[in-house]
Amino acid sequence: MNAKDIIYDQRTFDDKHLTCPRCGWDGTGSETHVAGFYGISKFKEVLCPKCSEYLGNLPRDRSYGEGKLDSQIGPI
Ligand SMILES: [Zn+2]
Numbered sequence: 061m062n063a064k065d066i067i068y069d070q071r072t073f074d075d076k077h078l079t080c081p082r083c084g085w086d087g088t089g090s091e092t093h094v095a096g097f098y099g100i101s102k103f104k105e106v107l108c109p110k111c112s113e114y115l116g117n118l119p120r121d122r123s124y125g126e127g128k129l130d131s132q133i134g135p136i
Pocket residue numbers: 080081082083084085108109110111112113
C-alpha cells in the first residue's frame with residue numbers, strides 16, 4: 061500500500077505501532093513527526109522522526125470546522 065493512501069485514525073494513532081520502510085525506525089504514532097498543521101490541505105502528514113520518510117496521513121481535527129471551511133473557502 062502506498063503511503064499517500066494511508067489514513068490513520070486520530071483516536072488510536074498515538075498508540076499505533078509504525079515502522080519506517082526507509083530507515084527501519086520503529087515506534088508509535090505519538091513519536092512520529094506530524095506536519096501540515098497549516099494550510100488548506102485536508103490531511104496532516106505523518107513523517108518518520110529519524111529520516112522524515114512520509115508514512116501516511118492524519119485527518120485534521122474536527123475542531124477546525126467543516127461548515128466553517130465551506131463558508132470560508134467554498135466548494136473545492
Ligand atoms: Zn525513517
